[in-house]
Amino acid sequence: MKTILVSACLLGAACRYDGKSKPSPEIIALRDKYNIIPVCPEIYGGLPTPRVPCEIKDGGVFSLTGENRTAEYLRGAGETLRLAEIFGCDTAVLKERSPACGCGEIYDGSFSGTLVKGDGVCAALLKKNGVRVLGESRIKEI
Ligand code: SF4
Structure with missing residues (x-):
């Protein structure tokens, strides 16, 4: 059985900035076909x-209150890539629009709900290293 990475919040872990999860029955059902590494x-x-929300701006990651969190996001991306390598994952299903996990579309850094093209820090690092990243709305493409 193939092993894939999946954003932990999509599986029901309450690890989001607001202390909540974003469980998706469709994503959880992937366990029937794949070994899942929640990340x-x-x-x-x-x-x-919980934590203050962050968005990507000018190549860095900044919190709503202005702290530069780029180092934390880079570290977290690196650790996620480490798990992809340890478990031989060539595919990741990640939460859309997150500054870490987002793939293809992220918020523009103004905290106004405006979307722009781009990837979250972790999604970008995984892609750069050959991992295929799909947002939760694209799991049929696995
Ligand atoms: S970093 Fe990814 S897995 Fe963690 S809460 Fe944000 S979207 Fe979910």
Whole structure:
């Protein structure tokens, strides 16, 4: 059975910035076909739950209150990649629009709900290293 990475919040872990999860029955059902490694790059980067939300701007990651969290996001992305390599994952199903996990579309850094093209820090690192990243709305493409 193939092993894939999945954003932990999509599986029901309450690791989001607001202390909640975002479980998806469709994503949880992937366990019938794949070995799943749940990952949360923001937690792996050392950030607490709950935490002040962050968005990507000018190549860095900044919190709503102005702190530069780029180092934490890079660390969390690196740890997630480490797990992809240890478990031989060539595919990741990650939460859309997150500054860590988002793939193809992220918020623009203004905290106004405006989306722009781009990837979260972890999604970008995984892609750069040959891992195929799919948002939760694209799991049929696995
Ligand atoms: S970093 Fe990814 S897995 Fe963790 S809460 Fe955010 S979207 Fe979910």
